[in-house]
Amino acid sequence: MRILVVEDEKLLAETLRRGLANQGFIVDLSFDGVSGLWAATENPYDAIILDLMLPLKNGYDVLKDLRERRIWTPVMMLTAKDGEYDQTDAFDLGADDYLTKPFSFLVLVARLRALIRRGAPERPVVLSLGTLTLDPLKRTVHRGRKPIPLTAREYGLLQFLMRRHDQVVSKAEILDNVWDPDFDGGGNVVEVYIGYLRRKIDQPFGLQTVTTVRGMGYQLSADRGAIDDGESPSDGESAAP
Template sequence: MRILMVEDEHALAETVRRGLKNEGFVVDVAHDGVGGLSAALENPYDAILLDLMLPRMNGYDVLKELRRRKVWTPVLMLTAKDGEYDQTDAFDLGADDYLTKPFSFLVLVARIRALIRRGAPARPVVLSVGTLSLNPVNRSVRRGETPISLTAREYGLLQFLMRRHDQIVSKSEILQNVWDPAFEGADNVVEVYIGYLRRKIDVPFGVHTLTTVRGMGYLLSSGPNLGHRDVVTRED
């Protein structure tokens, strides 16, 4: 299994490289964004470890360029709590997973193996659920031909729901994937943002695709309620 690690902290990169080598991985290392992007475009990898804050080209732009060129290699983003971008935005950037520094090496290995097991299925550039579409490249959202303006958090929530459309997702799943897993605030923040999102993607268009399933979670449907009419309640 071949891994690319893009990390500008040389000591950390070498430590992780040696550790992964002992676990049976072949590891290539790049120390800046330009070198990392070049390596990722020229070589097949099973997974990429990508630091967010890099010289010459940051991880945000590296990942955007990879996805723009339809390189779907699983990416585990390495973020810092005091970094320029909120680590919880990693999924918005097209990452498959993230770890906050400092991280446990055992957790890192487990995350890498999980990414490789899932593989890298081809992803559509534009996500579509019914008449709702989301373009991760330019972060635009539309209902039909009508553009919808979302905040960064609303966008992240919608992207997660669209990737899990026609499935019920729990509040805890949303917190773990859209907010920081270590988030210590009240979990009703999910209900608040579901309400914000519903008032932007459904209400103005007279549709009810984002619903609340009592005692279970939330459902973004391709069609109205999609077979859950007996358990779904819509909150305004």
């Protein structure tokens, strides 16, 4: 599970990073609202821990911008502030949980796990790109009506590519977001899994939606003029955040 912590108190942020890493989470840190918003927009996370009082852009503005951009990642707000904003304001803007400093780390972990399990009610149920659909709740993938069985790693790779569809993503970006930080293998593993993915989501349908951009990386695009094996669901959201 990948978590973004946006907290300007660097000692607290590092303490949270170490503690959550010991609990099995992959943790990224941002120390101001602008970089936090960028990270949350550019990367898929299972949850975001977001402080209220941040430099450059406060946590409420970050949360508001995320929801306006239709990014439904569950957000837990952290704050020691009273008065101007309260829990009602946080929930009205789209927060999913709220903790006031100081807090128990064990409580934070328990509520974070519960938050990830239930997800956000507003979150789109299905990601779609052309005839390709991915259901993050059921962890299923379809091309039209045909189910496509994927391994856990293939699924993670496809989900990352769908959220970054029509963008060229490098091997380094894929490794950072799909593989664990402790992975010490080379970038060739990305080529191998791109090949696996093509053989499952493209080749059986006569498509080439996963393309190699020489010297830069890979790009996933919607199929055009594809042989559709059944109608795509009409109620899926765009794969873009």
